[in-house]
Amino acid sequence: MQRMKQLMSAAAMVALLAAPAAAQVSDDVVKLGVMNDQSGLYADITGPGSVVAARMAVEDFGGKVLGKPIEVVFADHQNKPDIGVNVARQWIDTQQVDAMVDVPTSSVALAVQEVTRQKNRVFLMSGPASSDLTGKACSETGIHWTYDTYALANGTGKALVKQGGDTWFFLTSDYAFGHALERDTAKFVTDGGGKVLGVVRHPLNTADFSSFLLQAQASKAKVIGLANAGGDTINSIKQAAEFGVVAGGQRLAGLLVFINDVHALGLKTAQGLVVTSAFYWDLNDDTRAFAKRFMEKHKGMVPSMIQAGVYGEVMHYLKAVQAAGTDEAKAVAKKMKELPINDFMTKNGSIRQDGRVIRNMYLLQVKKPEESKAKYDYYKVLATIPGNEAFRPMAEGGCPLVKG
Numbered sequence: 001m002q003r004m005k006q007l008m009s010a011a012a013m014v015a016l017l018a019a020p021a022a023a024q025v026s027d028d029v030v031k032l033g034v035m036n037d038q039s040g041l042y043a044d045i046t047g048p049g050s051v052v053a054a055r056m057a058v059e060d061f062g063g064k065v066l067g068k069p070i071e072v073v074f075a076d077h078q079n080k081p082d083i084g085v086n087v088a089r090q091w092i093d094t095q096q097v098d099a100m101v102d103v104p105t106s107s108v109a110l111a112v113q114e115v116t117r118q119k120n121r122v123f124l125m126s127g128p129a130s131s132d133l134t135g136k137a138c139s140e141t142g143i144h145w146t147y148d149t150y151a152l153a154n155g156t157g158k159a160l161v162k163q164g165g166d167t168w169f170f171l172t173s174d175y176a177f178g179h180a181l182e183r184d185t186a187k188f189v190t191d192g193g194g195k196v197l198g199v200v201r202h203p204l205n206t207a208d209f210s211s212f213l214l215q216a217q218a219s220k221a222k223v224i225g226l227a228n229a230g231g232d233t234i235n236s237i238k239q240a241a242e243f244g245v246v247a248g249g250q251r252l253a254g255l256l257v258f259i260n261d262v263h264a265l266g267l268k269t270a271q272g273l274v275v276t277s278a279f280y281w282d283l284n285d286d287t288r289a290f291a292k293r294f295m296e297k298h299k300g301m302v303p304s305m306i307q308a309g310v311y312g313e314v315m316h317y318l319k320a321v322q323a324a325g326t327d328e329a330k331a332v333a334k335k336m337k338e339l340p341i342n343d344f345m346t347k348n349g350s351i352r353q354d355g356r357v358i359r360n361m362y363l364l365q366v367k368k369p370e371e372s373k374a375k376y377d378y379y380k381v382l383a384t385i386p387g388n389e390a391f392r393p394m395a396e397g398g399c400p401l402v403k404g
Contacts, residue, residue: 023066024326026096031071032058032314033097035087035112036127038076041205041231042104044260045304046127050102052298053307057314065321073097077108079204084108088115098327099124099317102310106130106177113139120329122336124317126309129229129256130180131392134356138399141333142355143317146309147278149177150392152255153185155276155363155385158192160223160253166194168253169221171212171236173228174201181227181255197221205231209239217245229256234264241269258304262378267369270378275364279305279345280379283362286344302376308345316341349387354399358387 034054036046051074058070073095077084084103091097092115100116103109104127113133116123123142125133131150133142168189172178178201186196197219200212213236216224224245226236233254240252254261257275281291281302290311294303320335321327333355341349341357349359364379372378394402 023068024328025066025068025321026098026327029069029071029096030065030318030321030327031073031095031097032099032101032317033087033091033095034072034074034101034310035077035084035108036074036102036104037079038074040079042079042127042229044264044301045230045258046102046104046306049294049298049301049303049307050126050310053294053303053310054101054314056293056297057311057318061315061318065318066325066327070318077103077105079105079108081108081111085111085115088112089119092119092121098122098329099332101314102127102306104128104306105175106133106180107175109133110137110176113137113142116141116329122317122329122332124310124313126313127306129177131184131397132176132180134352134354135392135397135399138354138397138401140401141329143313143333143336143351143357144355145313145357146305147276147361148356148391149181149184151278151361151385151390152181152276153188154390155361156253156255156274157185157188157225159274159363159382160251161189161192161194165223165251165253166192167221168194168196168223168225169216169219170196170199170225170227171209171216172199172201173204173232175204177229178227182225185225185227185253185255202228202232207235209236210243212236213240213243213245217243217248217250221250223251223253225253225255227255230258230261233257234261237261237265237269237273258306259302259376259378260304262366263302263376267367267372267378270366271368273366274382275366275379276385277305277362277364278359279303279308280362280364280381281376282379283381290344312341312343312345315343352394354394354397354402356391356394356397358391360387361385361390 099122106128109128117139131148324335337351346359363383
């Protein structure tokens, strides 16, 4: 009998040692905070649609992780870094938010990244573009999910130089995103043997581009690079048409153009634009299925690559929480980097040490009106850019976390 007790005790000890540590969820809830532009020039490409995408991911995951409920809250940062920082601090200090989600507008994202670094929270970035977020400003808990200025420049900028666009003039949104996109594109232009003839910078969310476009026309550059986004891109392209920029022989390069922008412009105005994107709803059966579900939940609006990315980053985060057995930020970020990414948007993706997600990017061209067969049938695929070619080599980014 004594021998039997000893064996049972030993077996119990082995089982205890083999069992995973008890799940640790702070405050008995996993809370996600979607922060973006809910009503301004980026609202269509992020805004309420990103909240819909985050909630779709939570629903598809089952609504709970490690047996605890998952909540989604959201706020409008109004594209202002001070508001973004205040929201982030309030969410963490009073609402126990575990992860920040989306956060377009690079100046806001760079500021929020500092808050999440200091307060040990995961930062899931779909909307912001600046490659500095995984460069000099990288964070152990920051994951840059969808795209960045380097990949955009590497796609559109390089392609247009190869097509003979060897002189450029930049029309740049005057904040962190525009500066990074201009910088990264200019490098591809000059590395390809081209020249940058000039730059003019405009305020965020400006209505009148006439003086800027006149300077671009006067430069005689073959390509006018639009280092802006959202409503600013739409307005600059519309006004360029009114000024006869393309008719006069110059080419517009929309360095960050979303399908929502093409829809607002119409194919007659947008036709021929070459764009770089991480997602297009009509790529395959998986992307079409996601888009159909999203549109049913979001007033028939097609998902942007940012909104698609929000779904992907939230789903991957929840998988990592489940696998790590905790919502502690560093443990979850580490697990996110260990797990492969496979969803409707990203196949065999990975997350590097600097927080950069590596996935295929797509070089697309806007169709002519007569080529489009249905609503949102706007793009033809020119090329697939493999992830290991699309994004900046990790050793070149200057991220302090990168060893060797």
